[in-house]
Structures are given as C-alpha cells and as structure tokens.
Amino acid sequence: MRADFHITTRLFPVLALALAVGRGFAGEPPAAEVKWHPGNYIFVQARRLDESLLYPHFLGVQKCYSWKSLEPAKDRYDFSGLRSDLDFLARHGWRLVIQIQTKTFGPGQNDCPAYLAGPDYGGGVYRTRWGSYNPVLWDDHVNRRLLALYRELGRAFDREPALEAMVIPETAVTGELASQPVTPYTVAAYARSVEDGMRAMKEAFPHTVVIQYVNQPAELVHPLADFARTNGIGLGGPDIYPEDPVLNRPGQGVYPAYAPLAGLVPLGAAVQQNDYTQKAAFRGPPGAASVREIYDFGRDRLHLNYIFWGLRAGYFEQVRTMMDDPAFPHDPAGGLNATLPRSLQTGPGRKS
Secondary structure, eight states, X not given: OOHHHHHHHHHHHHHHHHHHHTSSSTTOOOTTSOOOOOEEEEEEETOOOOGGGOOXXXXXXXXXXXXXXXXXXXXXXXXXXXXXXXXXXXXXXXXXXXXXXXXXXXXXXXXXXXXXXXXXXXXXXXXOTTSOEEEOTTSHHHHHHHHHHHHHHHHHHTTOTXXXXXXXXXXXXXSOGGGSSSSOOOHHHHHHHHHHHHHHHHHHOTTSEEEEEOOOOHHHHHHXXXXXXXXXXXXEESOOOTTOTTTTOTTTSSHHHHHHHTTTSXXXXXXXXXGGXXXXXXXXXXXXXXXXXXXXXXXXXXXXXXXXXXXXXXXXXXXXXXXXXXXXXXXXXXXXXXSOOHHHHTOTTOOO
C-alpha cells in the first residue's frame, strides 16, 4: 500500500480523536517542517505495545525494530508491525521513535537478515565479545544494503504524523576482528560507513528528527559530533551514566560533545536496564545513581531534548514517582530543552 494513500485514509479520524483527547496532532507543523515534540519517552526495547504502557507524563515510546524483521529477504520489506504500532500510538495521541536495531548483545543473537551470510558481503557479520553477531558495516556491500532499508522506510513513513524520530544504534565495535574471516576493519572505513548512514537517514527522513547514537571508538567520537553539527543530524547515546570516566573524559569522551551541540541539533539519550544500577559502564565508581540524578545529568549536563526511559521493574516505578511529584516540571517537554534546534529551523535536508 502506498504511504500517501495509507495516511489519507486514516488522517481525519486520527485528528478528530487527537482533538478530543487534547494531546494529539492538531498542532502539527506544515509538511515542509520537521516534527518536533521533545520530552520524556518510554524505551520499550522490542516489546509489544498495548494500553498498559500509556503512562502519564510521557509523550510516546522508543521501540527497536530489527533489520531482519524489516527486510526478511533481500529487497523484500515487511513494515506491517511498524505500521500497526504507529496506528496504535496515533489513536492515543502518542508518538513513536524508531531504533533500527542492527546490533545485539546476547550469545547467538543476530538481528541481520540471513542473506548477508552470502559470499557477496565480506563475511556479513562479525562475532562480538558477547557471542552475538553484528553487521560488518565497513564493507561497502553490507552498508549499501542498510542504506537501502533507510530509503524504503523514509518513503513509507517520513510524513507519518505519529513518527517523531529515527535512531541509529550505537557506534561501538566490540570483537577480536583480526581473527575473523570478514572484511578487514579500519577506523577510516568504519567512520565512512557511519557517516554514510547518518547522511542517508537524514535524506530519507527530511521531515523527521534523526539521531545517531555515538559512544565508541574514542577516536571517532568528536569527528562524528562535528559531522552531526555540519549536517544537521542529531546526536545521542545508548546510556546515561553520570559518573562514567570514559564517557566524561575531556577531549575523548562523548559527553563533553553534547553541550556545544545544544540548540544546534537534536539531542537524545536512553536510560537502559544497567543505567539504573550503575553510575558508570563496567568501570568507575560502584553503586547506582538515583533516577533524579540521571534526569538532572541528562537535562543540565547533556542538555537533552529527549530522554528514553527503560522499563526495568523496580526502577521505572521510581521514574513515575519522580514525574508525579508536583514539583517536577510539567510542561510538555517535562523540563527538557524544548527549543527547536537551529538545524531544524533551516528546513528539511539543509545544513545548519
């Protein structure tokens, strides 16, 4: 089904419902502008969406969709699950942030389509230190397949009112690559593949916020932040660790790169499962940061427009308690930076 037909057939019922509930899409910008609804979102990973997730004080959800689920066979795309989620959220005046999941972290996990294992893709995937499999993006043949997915998604969904943002997953590469039968890794080749992905996603989604998660390798952090600034692409990360010595390291860590980008490009970061129980990732001081400390660090140090809060039991309840407090900011952005970044003021696809 063509995306424009899909939107036309359901747009007016959605607008009517949105007006009725008072928090929907009636204030959407003209089609020439980028959708912009900063604030607090729920990070559901790949969980099925239902009414039990519609908590007060949140604007929507971030959900992961694996590459292999979206492209189960070469050039055969299946966006039915994504369409269903958009329809569900639109009925409730909520918004969707999509993370295209290409990286996995559990033994044997692989979110890449099976055809990448063929002889044309330089090995296709590499084995990580966790025993999972991630795509060899620095191989041009592999990366071009991912960019093709971005283009197809953009054609189908860029103008969807309920689609708030597209997130490209973290840049970290973890694995003993020298011993694996894949296209040899170089920093330069990997940097080029990440930049190509950022540019392609931005071109595919000119009316939707685009955020690249950046964390490692250290030598690419600030060049990629500069690339994001130059090309008007958002920056973010998979974690908020207030006391991580590597992420906070001046000149190398990614956290010092956020403040210079504030007000220029969108900024968004996730609070994942481990973030609730660790002040730092695998290093640094032991112990947990409170949800208020995480929020304050994201708002005041990272100047975030978006925070994506994970659903970890026993901790997400603390997030809800924090937000229920009458003293907590109850503006639409939940106290986060709501100013439209300069890169989005200059029009879709233009550089800041």
